[in-house]
Amino acid sequence: MSTDDASLREQLKSFGFSDKEVDTYTALLAHGEAKASDIAQSAGVSKRYVYNVFSHFEERGLVEMRDHETPTTARAVDPSTVVEQLSDRLSSLEEQLEAIHEPDPDVDRRYEVIKSNSTVRKRIARLIRSADNEVNVSVPASLLPDLAEDLEAAVDRGVFTLVLVNDDGTESVPEAALQGIGDVARVWEHAGPILVCVDRRHGLFSPLEVIVGNASDQQAIGFTEDRLSPLLVGSFLGNYWPLAEEVYVHDPDDLPATYDRFRHAVLAATLHRRRGRELTAEMEVRSANSRDDYQTRRGRVIRVKQKLVRPATNSVPIENSLVVTDGEDHYTVDGPGAITETFEARTVTLDVADDRSESVSEMVARSSKLDE
Incomplete structure (x- = not known):
């Protein structure tokens, strides 16, 4: 040398x-x-x-x-x-x-460089199969047939699943192929990066070239990281999701139903309210930006702010929240990491409101008078 x-x-x-x-x-x-x-x-x-x-x-x-x-x-x-x-x-x-060095024994953070096309494909499928409560995926159209069965199985076991299919130069995806593969499925006419985030902790990020086209020197990154995953999901929902065409929306769960992923509760509330159902929400909440103990609050859902399905009703790009009233007060609730809302929720149980109780319009009117 x-x-x-x-x-x-x-x-x-x-x-x-x-x-x-x-x-x-x-x-x-x-x-x-x-x-x-x-x-x-x-x-x-x-x-x-x-x-x-x-x-x-x-x-x-x-x-x-x-x-x-x-x-x-x-x-x-x-x-x-x-x-x-x-x-x-x-x-x-x-x-x-x-x-x-004394790392937190309860925190697992790992990164892995993945170069092989076949390994990336297998890892994506394995991540989806391992999901307990949430899957967010952005994948090229040519990869969808390999993942469809695993995505359908995730939906069937109650995992909140958002699927974005990107155009990678292959034939367009027929609408029938998107039925049942997610709670919401969208198609984007452009080629985007490959992204998989599972349970707010595990995931994979990859340039499209790792999967599609000739072999390249591009690499995928697999990760287990509780701080990175929420950031990637926020980028996914804020930048790519709104640009895609909505093709499929799964029917909401029968109520009552309990959700430990807040966006899942937001989607369910949106779909049930669009069917004319008034809803109650029982939630484990604590003040936003705090480490207070969780407490149980119960009230009527009077508004949903979201952009998971069209038409969007939010005013902030990644806002997904519930506005709830207990008859004396009304407040906003989001999931973990809530910033501008009143509370952050750990779990939400939605149910159809008892017709004999005070109506939502009456509660809103009374709450508005209290604010005057």
């Missing part, structure tokens, strides 16, 4: 070598053993600098000084010995760092 090799230079610099030290050390390696004057000439540095830096190199086990001879020479320690010494030091450093 040339002593001018950029990769070698960068690797030595990563171990703390300066540029001049790299030049001096590689010059010595090229000579094997030499006088300071010869090294100075080869490295383009002063003879005084060579003597100074060789003193440091000797302490680091890189050279052996032969100062009992005249003139004094330096001999490069065999590189295999140097690498072994560095490995021992790194192992010792790892043990010391691990001793003071």
Whole structure:
């Protein structure tokens, strides 16, 4: 390997070598053993600098000084010995760092680079099959047939599932192929990135080229990360979802039903209210932006703000919330991470309101008077 090799230079610099030290050390390696004057000439540095830096190199086990001879020479320690010494030091450093590192045992964060087309396909299918309560996917049309059965199974077991199918240059997806594959399925006429987010923690992000077209040097990233997944879902719902054509909406669950994914409750409330049903909501909530204990609140759903299905009723791009009244007050509720709402909800149980109780319009009117 040339002593001018950029990769070698960068690797030595990563171990703390300066540029001049790299030049001096590689010059010595090229000579094997030499006088300071010869090294100075080869490295383009002063003879005084060579003597100074060789003193440091000797302490680091890189050279052996032969100062009992005249003139004094330096001999490069065999590189295999140097690498072994560095490995021992790194192992010792790892043990010391691990001793003071105390990660949260309840938090699992991992990342993985995936290069293989087949591995990416298998990983997406496995993620969907593993979902307990939420799946958000954006996939090319050519991949949909491989995933349809797993997506249908997710919907059947009550997993909240949003599916965005992107145009990847293949034949258009027939509407029949989208029936039942999600709670909502949309088609975008453009090619978008591949995204899978499951249960607000697990997922995969990939350029389209990893799946479609000729082999490329593009790579997919698989992750288990409770902070990244919500951000990707927010981008998915805020940037891609609104641009796509809505093709299929699944019938809502029979009520009463309990949801531990808030967006699922928002979709169900929207669809039932569009069928003319007045709803009650019993929720485990706490004040937004707090770590208060959860408490149970119950009231009537008087409005839903959402953009999961058309027409959208929200005013903020990623807003999905319920407006609820208990007859004395009305308040807004969102899921975990709520910012502008009154409460964030952990679970929501929706039911059809008792016809004998006060109507929604009466509650709203009375609540409005209280606000005056």
